[in-house]
Amino acid sequence: MDEEYDVIVLGTGLKECILSGLLSVKGKKVLHVDRNSYYGGSSASITPLDQLFTHFGKEAPSKMETYGRPRDWNVDIIPKFLMASGELVQILIMSGVTRYLEFKSVEGSYVYKGGKIHKVPADEKEALTSSLMGLLEKRRFKNFLNFAYNFEEGDDAEKKSLPKNLTTASTMEQCYSAFGLDKNTMDFTGHAIALYRDDDYLSKPLPETLKRIKLYSESLTRYGKSPYLYPLYGLGELPQGFARLSAIYGGTYMLNKPIENIEYDQDGTVIGVKSEGETAKTKCVVADPSYFTDKVKKVGKVVRCICLLKEPIPNTKDSTACQLIIPQNQVGRKSDIYVCCVSSAHNVAAKGFYIAIVSTTVETENPEAEIKPGLDLLGTVLEKFLSIDDLYEPTDNGEKSKVFITKSYDATTHFETTCEDIKNTYRRITGEELDFSQVQKDIEAVN
Numbered sequence: 001m002d003e004e005y006d007v008i009v010l011g012t013g014l015k016e017c018i019l020s021g022l023l024s025v026k027g028k029k030v031l032h033v034d035r036n037s038y039y040g041g042s043s044a045s046i047t048p049l050d051q052l053f054t055h056f057g058k059e060a061p062s063k064m065e066t067y068g069r070p071r072d073w074n075v076d077i078i079p080k081f082l083m084a085s086g087e088l089v090q091i092l093i094m095s096g097v098t099r100y101l102e103f104k105s106v107e108g109s110y111v112y113k114g115g116k117i118h119k120v121p122a123d124e125k126e127a128l129t130s131s132l133m134g135l136l137e138k139r140r141f142k143n144f145l146n147f148a149y150n151f152e153e154g155d156d157a158e159k160k161s162l163p164k165n166l167t168t169a170s171t172m173e174q175c176y177s178a179f180g181l182d183k184n185t186m187d188f189t190g191h192a193i194a195l196y197r198d199d200d201y202l203s204k205p206l207p208e209t210l211k212r213i214k215l216y217s218e219s220l221t222r223y224g225k226s227p228y229l230y231p232l233y234g235l236g237e238l239p240q241g242f243a244r245l246s247a248i249y250g251g252t253y254m255l256n257k258p259i260e261n262i263e264y265d266q267d268g269t270v271i272g273v274k275s276e277g278e279t280a281k282t283k284c285v286v287a288d289p290s291y292f293t294d295k296v297k298k299v300g301k302v303v304r305c306i307c308l309l310k311e312p313i314p315n316t317k318d319s320t321a322c323q324l325i326i327p328q329n330q331v332g333r334k335s336d337i338y339v340c341c342v343s344s345a346h347n348v349a350a351k352g353f354y355i356a357i358v359s360t361t362v363e364t365e366n367p368e369a370e371i372k373p374g375l376d377l378l379g380t381v382l383e384k385f386l387s388i389d390d391l392y393e394p395t396d397n398g399e400k401s402k403v404f405i406t407k408s409y410d411a412t413t414h415f416e417t418t419c420e421d422i423k424n425t426y427r428r429i430t431g432e433e434l435d436f437s438q439v440q441k442d443i444e445a446v447n
Contacts, residue, residue, distance in 0.1 A: 005031040005252075007429075008273050008280055010259060010287035013041035014239045015406045015422050019286055021095060021245035022426065022434070025442045030251040031280055032243070033273070037256040039243060041288060042078055042389075042409060045236030045348070049073040052306075056385040067308065067382075068350025074234035075306060075348065077387075078409045079340050079357045080418070081106055081228035081323055084219035087419040087436075089229065092241075094440040100241040104346055106228035107319040111192040112326040113184060117315040117377065120192050122220055137185055144179040144189075148213040172209045173202040183329075189213070191327040191336055195414055197361070198328060198335050228414070230321060234348045259291060262403075270402045284402040284429065289392035292405050296392040302359060302411040303367035306385040307378055309354040313341050314379045320345035320354075323413055326373055335361040337374045340413040356381075359411040362388065397428055404429050 006028040009020045017039070020032045038044060046052045048070035053060040055077075064070050082088050082103070092098050109120040113132060121127035124142075133141055147163070162168070166178055176186045190196050194212040201209055219227030231237045243253060254275075263272040263279065272279045289296045312318045319341065326337040343354040358374035367388050375381070394405035407421045426434045 002278050002280065003031075004281040005029045006283055007031070008033065008282040008285050010034070010273070010285060010291040011041045012036070012039045012239055012243065012253075012255070013288050013406075014043040014235070014242075015418065015425070016041070016286060016288055017239040017242035017246070018091060018422055019406075019425060019429070020251055021097070021242035021249075022091075022439060023286075023429070024246040024249035024251040025095065025439060026430070027249075027442075030246055031282070032246060032251055032253045033257045033259070033275065034255050035258050039255070040077075040236045040239045041290075043076075043235055043239060045074040045076050045234030047071060047074045049075070049350075052385065056387070058385070068353060070350075072344070072350040073348065073353075074236065075355055076235045076342075076357070078235075078304070079342070079355075079359075080235065080409075080413055080415050081230055081340060082415055083215060084222040084227050084229050085215055086219065086414075086416060087423070088415045090436045091419075091422075091439070094436040094443075095242070095245055096443060097238075097241040097245050100244055101237055102232045103229045104232060104321070105223040106226045106230055106321040106323065108316060108322040109192065109226040109228065110316055110322055110324040111188045112324065112330055112373075112377070113188060114330075117313075117324060118188075119317070120188065120226075122225060132188060133185060137182060140180045141185055141189075144176075144181060145213070145217075147179070148210045149217055151207075151210045151214070153207055166206070168205060168207050170206050171203050172206050175206045175209075176202075187327045187329055192325045195325075195412070195416060197410070197412060226323070228323060230342060230346055232347045234342075234346075262292075264401070268401055284398070284404065286404045286406075286425070286429065288406055289394070289408055292394075292396075292403060295394055295396040295401075295403060295405055297395050298390050299393050300391040301362035301367065301388055302391055302409075303362050303371055303386070303388045304357060304359040304411070305368070305371055305375065305387075307356045307358070307375070307381045308349075308383040309341075309356055309378060309380070310352065310382060311379055312343070312354055313339070313356060313377060315377075316341070324374075324377065325413075331373045333360070333370070334363055335411070337371060338411060338413040339374045339377065357413070359413065361391075361411045399428075 009032040012034040050060040118132045193216045257275045261274040320343045324339040337360040341356040344351045358371045391408040398404040423434045
């Protein structure tokens, strides 16, 4: 370990592994260290099943065979789906990490409205038969979607694609009003399609929301059932895939290495990391928030509940995997509740079993009660594992200290906010925007 590196990465969570891989491809000499004995950090998948009970401080049942073979379980601590045309999939493809992974389409995307579960329409036929909207509202919604799909940024394109009473400075609320959409349609469009966590977007300019709607549509057309993908054997495979990428391009990995000290020069710039009496010199450090408690601030909490089921979530057409979003307004909250479900079809549970995870941003002193609307939709729950985690953001942008810290994972069940943080951190480290096509060129240049 007594060497000098361009970058030392602390923690093997997904964000840190992606950044490690990208920086290695860019030609940086990278040392990647984790205090744990396993990859993934907070984005790990736990196996076998008895380890899940241990992780949450529970005693494993005396008859574990009730849950099938324990080693058939790979349970995500922080579950998320990938948008088929989203930025994480682009990173996977451009970096070549897809060669290490296998994905399966998620069967359905659902939204909660008026006390019932409704499928988010995947095509025009489903839209026409959907109970989400009345007949006249369906016509207005179709006109709105046609507008959203055809919207293009740029002066000339905007003039052609925008209705006369809208400009790019118009708010999204004004946009909905221009097409005569009612509150319920606005709700499921903003939260189940554009994937916003709250209603703040309504007062912001319309282009960002329209881009999100187009992303959902483009992801949907790839596989037809839903816009989401999920890796076989769980999300823990993703950090390991990028760890392999980093290793191929010269990255060095060390697990089970406690960090004793971070060393700085007299100007406060990081110069080294000490572990077990050895010091590795470096020009910069990348880390998850747990390694720098003095350089982060608490910005909230997220509650998650992992539930083991023997049946699929009711009213989801027996889906082996699905996402269900409960928009904030439907249950009188400020932020959405998310439910995602995976199963033995994705090699993350024993045959015939399902894993559902309910999560949301904490708003009260009783977090478990906040996710009750989601838990009530699951049917019979065999076992529950509850966690309440603090959310952290860096207070130091790294410009002077050269310490670059990622954010905690939020309550969403998709990776779009995760990718935003990866791009932001990459920009702070390198001073450059993350260009997916350049990543591919760098790989081709080395090969």
